[in-house]
Amino acid sequence: xxxxxxxxxTTFAIVQSTNAAVISTWNFNNGVTTANIGEGSxxxxxxxxxxxxxxxxxxxxxxxxxxxxxxNFDSVVTRSGHDxxxxxxxxxxxxxxxxxxxxMVGARAxxxxxxxxxxxxxxTFTSEGLVNDGRYTITAAGKYQRFSFDLSGIAGVADxxxxxxxxxxxxxxxxxxxxxxxxxxxxxxxARGAWHLDRIVLTGTSGEDPAANSTLVPAPGALALVGIAxxxxxxxxxxxxxxxxVAGYGxxxxxxxxxxxxxxxxxxxxxxxxxxxxxxxGKAQSVVTLIPTQVFPILPFVFMIVVLIVSSGDLVDRLARxxxxxxxxxxxxxxxxxPPNSLGRPFEQD
Numbered sequence: 001x002x003x004x005x006x007x008x009x010t011t012f013a014i015v016q017s018t019n020a021a022v023i024s025t026w027n028f029n030n031g032v033t034t035a036n037i038g039e040g041s042x043x044x045x046x047x048x049x050x051x052x053x054x055x056x057x058x059x060x061x062x063x064x065x066x067x068x069x070x071x072n073f074d075s076v077v078t079r080s081g082h083d084x085x086x087x088x089x090x091x092x093x094x095x096x097x098x099x100x101x102x103x104m105v106g107a108r109a110x111x112x113x114x115x116x117x118x119x120x121x122x123x124t125f126t127s128e129g130l131v132n133d134g135r136y137t138i139t140a141a142g143k144y145q146r147f148s149f150d151l152s153g154i155a156g157v158a159d160x161x162x163x164x165x166x167x168x169x170x171x172x173x174x175x176x177x178x179x180x181x182x183x184x185x186x187x188x189x190x191a192r193g194a195w196h197l198d199r200i201v202l203t204g205t206s207g208e209d210p211a212a213n214s215t216l217v218p219a220p221g222a223l224a225l226v227g228i229a230x231x232x233x234x235x236x237x238x239x240x241x242x243x244x245x246v247a248g249y250g251x252x253x254x255x256x257x258x259x260x261x262x263x264x265x266x267x268x269x270x271x272x273x274x275x276x277x278x279x280x281x282g283k284a285q286s287v288v289t290l291i292p293t294q295v296f297p298i299l300p301f302v303f304m305i306v307v308l309i310v311s312s313g314d315l316v317d318r319l320a321r322x323x324x325x326x327x328x329x330x331x332x333x334x335x336x337x338x339p340p341n342s343l344g345r346p347f348e349q350d
Contacts, residue, residue: 023097024089026200028055028066040089040202045166047083048072056102056144056198057320067198073110073169075188077177081114086166087200088122094204095158099165100148101200107141108187109195110169110178115149118164119156125166129154135170141181144198158204167197252301255308270307274300 024038028051033042042049047070055065074083091097105111115134116125127134130149138145151157172179178186187193233249234241256274260267278300285296 021094021204021206023091023094023202023204024087025202026068026087027198028068029064031064031066033068035089038089038202040087042068043086043088044070045084045086045168046074047085049085052196054196056104058102058144058146058199067104067196069194069196071189071191071194073188073193077186077188080171080176080178081168084113084166084168085195085197086122086164087202088164089202090161091157091163091202091204092159092161094206096152096205097157097163098148098150098152098203099201100146100203101167102144102146102198103138103167104144104196104198105138105141105181106187106190106192106194107182108180108184108190108192109141110186111138111141111181112136112170112172112179113138113195114168114170116166116168117151117154117157118166119160119162121162122164125164135173137172138181144196165202167195169195252304255304259304259308274304277303 022037024035024040026033026035026040026042028036030036031051033049033051034040049068049070051066052069053064053066055067057065068085070085076082099115103113113136114127115130115136116127117130118125130151134149136147157163169178171177180186233246252274253271256267256270259270281296281299285293
């Protein structure tokens with residue numbers, strides 16, 4: 001009976017994922033620099049670029065997995081933020097905009113970069129409002145790293161047909177020169193002085209902006225599922241209703257949603273695994289008599305916390321590298337997901 005907690009967790013995932021959408025995606029696998037999903041293009045900023053083989057494993061391409069190689073950076077080492085690569089994509093009809101991309105640097109390339117955006121068609125660029133002023137660092141040469149930025153709270157980004165963003169090579173903090181991930185001397189050209197970018201995804205939420213319309217509510221079907229889940233819990237899983245009746249199951253449902261990457265099918269699978277584990281441990285109490293009976297009821301919760309920590313960190317990426325390329329891509333496709341853009345944003349009713 002307890003296995004039916006899947007209904008609660010799956011419903012939560014459906015409510016959270018309502019209206020989330022991809023605005024534009026660049027994976028460069030077709031050999032061009034235009035967006036393969038949505039509309040958008042890329043532009044070299046005082047550099048040169050080319051779609052080349054060797055894309056990130058998370059891209060999932062089996063045959064021609066390409067990335068955008070950016071090279072021929074600024075040879076004037078005292079000039080920061082002058083070279084990079086830019087992208088344009090209309091956000092018309094979307095709010096809650098977010099950006100995710102994978103980047104790798106050569107052993108002699110600048111490991112420091114900065115995200116800048118424009119809301120006036122590229123006339124001016126700024127990094128105002130971004131975390132750490134849009135600055136980030138690639139810590140290891142020759143390995144792709146994932147970066148993400150939340151632009152949902154920045155004025156002018158939402159519902160803008162002139163939106164653009166760019167990634168620029170900058171000096172290390174507190175220094176007047178470029179530094180490399182390998183610690184070797186900086187090179188402005190050549191394969192060792194190049195950047196590789198892959199799976200650039202601009203996301204948003206379609207429809208009316210909640211900030212403009214405080215009456216926005218989840219879809220009726222999602223609300224109906226919430227009601228069914230609550231009824232199933234009180235009538236079958238844990239009959240009755242008392243103070244603190246859920247006794248921690250709400251947190252388990254939330255953990256399952258995170259574990260499942262906000263994908264209803266993955267959340268349901270995780271919920272069934274939790275229910276099976278809880279059922280088996282309940283039967284084990286009568287078999288393993290040396291362990292106090294109070295230990296068994298809490299073990300599923302401990303197990304879920306451990307799984308949540310493992311799946312939310314970079315351990316998955318590290319373990320995936322131990323497998324062949326095909327298996328690695330399958331693992332990352334299964335376990336990787338993008339949270340809703342509204343996650344963590346406070347709702348303020350007018």
